Amino acid sequence: MTARAEHRVRHRRRVTGRRAVIAGVSALGLTGAALVTTTLLSTAGAATAWPTATGSKAVSSTIKVSGTLDGKNVKYYGSGDLGSDSQDEDQGPIFELADGATLKNVVIGTPAADGVHCKGSCTLQNVWWLDVGEDAASFKGTSSSAVYTVYGGGAKNASDKVLQFNGAGKLVVTKFQVENFGKLVRSCGNCKKQYRRTVVINDVDVTAPGKSIVGINQNYGDTASLRNVRIHGDSGKKIKTCTRFKGNATGAEPTEIGSGPDGTYCRFTASDISYE
DSSP, X not given: OOOOOSOOOOOOSOOOOOHHHHHHHHTTOSOHHHHHHHGGGOOSOOOOOOOOOSEEEEESXXXXXXXXXXXXXXXXXXXXXXXXOSOOTTOOOSEEEOTTEEEEEEEEOSSOTTOEEESSSEEEEEEEESSOOSOSEEEOOXXXXXXXXXXXXXXXXXXXXXXXXXXXXXXEEESOEEESOSEEEEEOSSOSSOOOEEEEEEEEEEESSOSEEEEEEGGGTOEEXXXXXXXXXXXXXXXXXXXXEEOOSSSOOOEEEEESOOSSSEEOOGGGEEEO
């Protein structure tokens, strides 16, 4: 499971870009590495209607994926040992993806346990979380060349983190939407094994309430690039864009040392963020 990086933010749970890029992704003809290069070309809005589930399936033990699993918009939800909707860090995931695996067209309902784990490079395409459990997805590869691609989809009702970046490599989030959340992306602040991590967030919609779009560890050389980020319902600009921390490998609470663009670690300008 993930290490707690900060004190949790509590929310009540009830409450055309370039055609060649889109066509290539839809056909899954792009590799993770190619997506890192091409997704930055897109400037279209990410917001789309949330899908209607085509069916539902209870999951009592983790589904392990190698290759591609197309869920065809079936809703998967935890039961039995995966039936908790708490913030317990000892929960297993609904899906565990092997290095190079793809999960697409899946709705994850409640209880969601610990969502999705990627053991190495992976692609999550049009994966939707209706009510995030511990985390929506955790990225755990140990190679500096690992690429984790989140393309399309969205998440609601995350008490804390949505995308937890524990491993090494690069995480690219494109055409995603998030609402009622703590942090969209967090580079683990106190994991026992720490890495330099790269985050790219492009063409996403963020809807308040929320705490931070991305949190990175400056002392480990993390970087975060933000492009075409649209923030909705936050006229007071309370949602932090990019928060820099001093991380550690001891399990202690990481120290926040700054936020906003700085040209080195948080790589964006005011024009990359719009308030709508």
